[in-house]
Amino acid sequence: MKDSADHQIATFAGCTPAGRRFHGVERRAPLREGLCSAGEYGPDQTAGRFYPVACVALEVTQRCNLDCTLCYLSDRAEMTYDPPLSVLFARLATIHSHYGPGVSVQLTGGDPTLRKIEDLEALCREISRLGMRSCLMTNGIRASRAALTRLAAAGLDDVAFHVDMTQERKGFDSEVDLNTVRCAYIRRARGLGVRILFNTTVFADNFSELPALARFLRDQPEVAFVSFQMQADTGRGVLRERPDMITQDSVMRAVEEGYETPLHFDAAAVGHSRCNRYANVVTAGGRATSLLSNRRLVHRVIDALEHEDHAQDGHLDIRDSVRRVVVRRPLLALRAGVHLLRCMLQLKAGLLRGPVRRQTVFIHNFMAADALDEDRCASCVFMVATANGPLSMCVHNAQRDLHLATPDRVDGGDRPLWWNSASRDLSDSSDLPDLHDPGQAALKKLKGRLRAKRKETS
Ligand code: SF4
Numbered sequence: 001m002k003d004s005a006d007h008q009i010a011t012f013a014g015c016t017p018a019g020r021r022f023h024g025v026e027r028r029a030p031l032r033e034g035l036c037s038a039g040e041y042g043p044d045q046t047a048g049r050f051y052p053v054a055c056v057a058l059e060v061t062q063r064c065n066l067d068c069t070l071c072y073l074s075d076r077a078e079m080t081y082d083p084p085l086s087v088l089f090a091r092l093a094t095i096h097s098h099y100g101p102g103v104s105v106q107l108t109g110g111d112p113t114l115r116k117i118e119d120l121e122a123l124c125r126e127i128s129r130l131g132m133r134s135c136l137m138t139n140g141i142r143a144s145r146a147a148l149t150r151l152a153a154a155g156l157d158d159v160a161f162h163v164d165m166t167q168e169r170k171g172f173d174s175e176v177d178l179n180t181v182r183c184a185y186i187r188r189a190r191g192l193g194v195r196i197l198f199n200t201t202v203f204a205d206n207f208s209e210l211p212a213l214a215r216f217l218r219d220q221p222e223v224a225f226v227s228f229q230m231q232a233d234t235g236r237g238v239l240r241e242r243p244d245m246i247t248q249d250s251v252m253r254a255v256e257e258g259y260e261t262p263l264h265f266d267a268a269a270v271g272h273s274r275c276n277r278y279a280n281v282v283t284a285g286g287r288a289t290s291l292l293s294n295r296r297l298v299h300r301v302i303d304a305l306e307h308e309d310h311a312q313d314g315h316l317d318i319r320d321s322v323r324r325v326v327v328r329r330p331l332l333a334l335r336a337g338v339h340l341l342r343c344m345l346q347l348k349a350g351l352l353r354g355p356v357r358r359q360t361v362f363i364h365n366f367m368a369a370d371a372l373d374e375d376r377c378a379s380c381v382f383m384v385a386t387a388n389g390p391l392s393m394c395v396h397n398a399q400r401d402l403h404l405a406t407p408d409r410v411d412g413g414d415r416p417l418w419w420n421s422a423s424r425d426l427s428d429s430s431d432l433p434d435l436h437d438p439g440q441a442a443l444k445k446l447k448g449r450l451r452a453k454r455k456e457t458s
Helices: 002-012 024-037 085-099 117-129 145-153 175-189 207-218 248-259 295-307 318-328 330-346 374-378 393-398 400-405 448-457
Strands: 055-059 104-108 133-138 158-162 195-202 223-230 276-284 287-290 357-364 382-385 390-392 408-411 416-419
Touching: 024 374, 055 085, 085 117, 085 382, 085 408, 104 117, 117 133, 117 145, 145 175, 158 175, 158 223, 175 195, 175 207, 195 207, 207 223, 207 248, 223 248, 248 276, 248 357, 287 330, 295 318, 295 330, 318 330, 374 393, 382 393, 390 393, 393 400
Parallel strands: 055 104, 055 382, 104 133, 133 158, 158 195, 195 223, 223 357
Antiparallel strands: 276 287, 276 357, 382 390, 408 416
């Protein structure tokens, strides 16, 4: 696994270990090569073909105002300092130099809203200035309407609310109960020009509610993206191994049951099929229909878009490529248009009851920290920015303390400056810090397993 991590760090720096630098569309090469060697680069594959990575997480704090039973953070997270803006700006510059404009940067943590709103505004502005997309990943507790309005004005593109029973919010006994929270969050973000996403961790205690939850999310016209993330044995959370009943297959079936239609998760791929499953639907008035029902047509459209892809950077310019396909492949464009029309007609009475919206459905299968699959890590589409470069989120989750200790280098003008998570400020020392021993920490600084254990013994 170390080799894979080293390779990813080298490619994040914009070069192969042998020194070849990537520019323009060649930025897609490392992901494409990873998927090819895993046997996952078929006619359905969009990753590495149209974009160099799906998203990169930028962890702006390790602090959180919840204590999720499946939290992926380190036991030491609450004992660290937030990275100064100069460090985060340097990481953004590295993300941009490697993946180019167009990449989605997830402002995450911990919960990013625990930072000052001015810091988040500055990050949104910088991401926008670099031509990248920003997504605020939050549990929503501090994401007030006023805060979201300010962030939208600063260029925020998306907000992803994480709401589920792993968070043990007081007064909520089921996912159905939590729908009041979800509705409140939708109202806060509605009309701000920001796409609304919802993340749900799938675990034993909410698995039976999955169809009902999927149906609820299907019926929210403001929600553009719905992600189901399967329980993984990683991080500080008190829950560990995934129960046998939760598999990619069982989650797909439960989500389809909720959407009341087949979702054709095998028609188009976003990265490795054991990591991600992707569907796209149109919804209206309590009905949904899959846009990917004609697998052959989907593959022909992917092929045509690839041939008409004249992007200069790492990301497909979808509007430009569709325009070219319409002009050069009118028959295919006509077939796609007829297919779209048929999908709309399948919404039947729903068309009279509500607005027609497109919604993406995603199932994400994080790996256990002690069972990382090299192929999947080498073709990861969900990276996290570290001091040394990007890593697959699964690799990063398995090595969090190592990355918390690694100093970031920042350009200090005439000399380099360094920052690590054990200190508040930049310094001229690049020494590895002694991280706080969580065993010695006060109870209020502990979460997850260590907190539960401490409470048990005190
Ligand atoms: S984060 Fe893990 S599960 Fe997700 S795409 Fe990367 S390797 Fe796969």
